Amino acid sequence: MKILITGSNRGIGRALAEMALKNGHEVIITARKPEDEQATLNDLEHLSPGNVHFQQLDVSNADSIRNAASSLSQKFDSIDVLVNNAGIISDSKGTDLVNAKEVERIMQTNFYGPLQNSQALLPILRKSKSAKIINVSSGMGALDGMGGGYAAYRLSKTALNGLTAVMAADLSGEGIKVNAVCPGWVHTDMGGKDAPRTPEQGAASIYYLIENENVVSGKFY
Numbered sequence: 001m002k003i004l005i006t007g008s009n010r011g012i013g014r015a016l017a018e019m020a021l022k023n024g025h026e027v028i029i030t031a032r033k034p035e036d037e038q039a040t041l042n043d044l045e046h047l048s049p050g051n052v053h054f055q056q057l058d059v060s061n062a063d064s065i066r067n068a069a070s071s072l073s074q075k076f077d078s079i080d081v082l083v084n085n086a087g088i089i090s091d092s093k094g095t096d097l098v099n100a101k102e103v104e105r106i107m108q109t110n111f112y113g114p115l116q117n118s119q120a121l122l123p124i125l126r127k128s129k130s131a132k133i134i135n136v137s138s139g140m141g142a143l144d145g146m147g148g149g150y151a152a153y154r155l156s157k158t159a160l161n162g163l164t165a166v167m168a169a170d171l172s173g174e175g176i177k178v179n180a181v182c183p184g185w186v187h188t189d190m191g192g193k194d195a196p197r198t199p200e201q202g203a204a205s206i207y208y209l210i211e212n213e214n215v216v217s218g219k220f221y
C-alpha cells in the first residue's frame with residue numbers, strides 16, 4: 001500500500017512510518033518544515049530503500065495543502081491510505097476560561113487541517129481500489145466519559161470525531177473507509193515523559209486500521 005502520514009517527522013507519525021516501511025509498504029513522509037526532509041529521509045531510507053518519499057505539508061495552511069495535493073497527483077497514480085496524524089495540544093484552560101482565539105488556533109491544525117487535507121487528496125485516494133482515511137484523534141475528544149480542562153484540544157478532537165462519522169457516510173457509496181483512532185497516552189513531545197505507551201505502541205493502534213480490512217467505517221477506535 002502507499003500510505004501518506006501527516007506530521008511524520010517525529011512522534012507517533014514517525015513511528016508509524018517506520019512500522020509501515022518495515023512491513024513492506026511505501027510511505028510518503030510529510031513535514032511542515034522543509035528542513036526536516038533530508039534528516040528524516042536519511043534516517044528512514046535504509047529501512048526500505050526506494051520506498052520512502054517526502055512531501056512538504058503544513059496542514060494549517062490551505063496553500064500548502066493545495067500545493068502538496070497538486071505535487072502528489074503528478075508524482076503518484078494513487079494513494080491508498082491517508083493518515084491525518086499531525087496535531088497540536090492547546091493550553092490547559094477549560095471552557096470557563098479558554099480564549100476563542102486559542103480554540104481557533106487549535107481547530108486550524110486539528111480539525112480544518114484533516115478536513116481540507118482529506119478533501120484535497122480525495123481525487124488521488126479515489127484512484128485506489130480500497131482507500132482509507134484515518135484520523136488520529138484522542139479519548140479527550142470522546143463525548144462518552146468527557147472530562148474538563150484542555151477545552152480547545154478536546155473540542156478539536158470532538159469535531160474531528162464528528163468529521164470522521166460524516167465523511168464516512170458521505171463516502172460510503174465509494175467504498176472509502178473513514179475512521180478515527182486514539183493511540184492512547186503516548187510518550188512523545190505532546191504526551192510527555194509520564195505517558196505509559198511508547199510511540200511504537202501508539203503507532204500500532206493506527207497500523208491496525210491500515211492492515212485490517214474488516215474494520216467498520218465511521219467509527220472511533
Ligand code: NAP
Binds near residue numbers: 058084138
Ligand atoms: P508530537 O510528538 O507533538 O508530534 C506532532 C507532529 O505533528 C510533529 O511531526 C509536528 O511537526 C506535526 N505538526 C504539528 N502541526 C503541524 C502542521 N500544522 N502541519 C504539519 N505537521 C504538523 O505529537 P504526537 O504525540 O506524535 O501526536 C500525534 C497525534 O496523536 C496528534 O494528532 C495527537 O493529537 C494525537 N494523540 C497523541 C497522544 C499522546 O499521548 N501523545 C494521545 C492522543 C492523541 P513539527 O515537528 O513541525 O512540529
